[in-house]
Amino acid sequence: MRSIDHVPHARDGRPLAAGGPRGEEAPAAGDDAAFGKYRAGGAYHWREISRHWLHHHAFTAERYRRALAALGPLPGRRVLDFGCGDGAFLSWLSKGVGAEGEAYGFDPNPDGLALARSMLARQGLRASLYASVDELPDAYFDAVTCLEVIEHAHDAAAVVAHVARVLMPGGRAVISSPIRLTETPEDPHHVREWFPGEFVDLFSAGPLRLIHYEQFIPAAAPEVYFWRPPVLLRLPVFRLLCNLLSIYGGLNALSWLRLRPRLFMTQQAVLGKP
Numbered sequence: 001m002r003s004i005d006h007v008p009h010a011r012d013g014r015p016l017a018a019g020g021p022r023g024e025e026a027p028a029a030g031d032d033a034a035f036g037k038y039r040a041g042g043a044y045h046w047r048e049i050s051r052h053w054l055h056h057h058a059f060t061a062e063r064y065r066r067a068l069a070a071l072g073p074l075p076g077r078r079v080l081d082f083g084c085g086d087g088a089f090l091s092w093l094s095k096g097v098g099a100e101g102e103a104y105g106f107d108p109n110p111d112g113l114a115l116a117r118s119m120l121a122r123q124g125l126r127a128s129l130y131a132s133v134d135e136l137p138d139a140y141f142d143a144v145t146c147l148e149v150i151e152h153a154h155d156a157a158a159v160v161a162h163v164a165r166v167l168m169p170g171g172r173a174v175i176s177s178p179i180r181l182t183e184t185p186e187d188p189h190h191v192r193e194w195f196p197g198e199f200v201d202l203f204s205a206g207p208l209r210l211i212h213y214e215q216f217i218p219a220a221a222p223e224v225y226f227w228r229p230p231v232l233l234r235l236p237v238f239r240l241l242c243n244l245l246s247i248y249g250g251l252n253a254l255s256w257l258r259l260r261p262r263l264f265m266t267q268q269a270v271l272g273k274p
Helices: 036-040 046-050 060-072 088-097 112-124 156-166 196-201 223-225 235-250 255-258
Strands: 077-084 102-106 128-130 141-147 168-180 209-218 262-271
Touching: 036 046, 036 112, 046 060, 046 255, 060 141, 060 156, 060 168, 060 209, 060 223, 060 235, 060 255, 060 262, 077 088, 077 156, 088 102, 088 112, 088 141, 112 128, 141 156, 156 168, 156 255, 196 262, 209 255, 223 235, 223 255, 235 255
Parallel strands: 077 102, 077 141, 102 128, 141 168
Antiparallel strands: 168 262, 209 262
């Protein structure tokens, strides 16, 4: 695998030039470069996929597991996490591609990239990190992930177009986003959220072909997950139980129980490039 900040090369070893419109700002740069969560909370995604019984977050772990499963076999492949943030999911990709593969991350947020570089090095994992979307080469990656990123961008179509540009023909992309449940997003960092039909429509006329769409994590699940019952001294017992099942069993119990199964929190599109 390539080391951090390595220049991409073709399979025959020749350097590849980056593509895309020159002078164009990365689609999320204007929105995400000032994203303050990393400065305030540090590498919080890493804590959410840790084996710590309380810091672990069963919902984040489920999102990552589903995205990883949707990619298919990874050994030896070139994979990009578009909007990698602090590099937590990129660490899973780095492990997945193995010594013969290449893992890459792009994010315009300098705090996120600094955390990604530090955390990956601490874990002994290798990946190439980029702060500009224009540095990413055309049709280079076997797979691209874009998880919980597109809702931060003012131009969602530009995000999809960039993912399509860097994906090689026959490659697979996985894009996930929260399902719109309120009039305006509850997360102030989200520019827009989409109803399921609207989300699918993002890909209807673009360069990517929809292979599979799914919804998961019941909308009622957070009420149970974060509940601190007075009778149990307000201890987060349900979160602890769910986290233990997630850490040791690879299962989000609240998704398995399918609380109010007609209303979900997260949606994921698996896409192919003809």
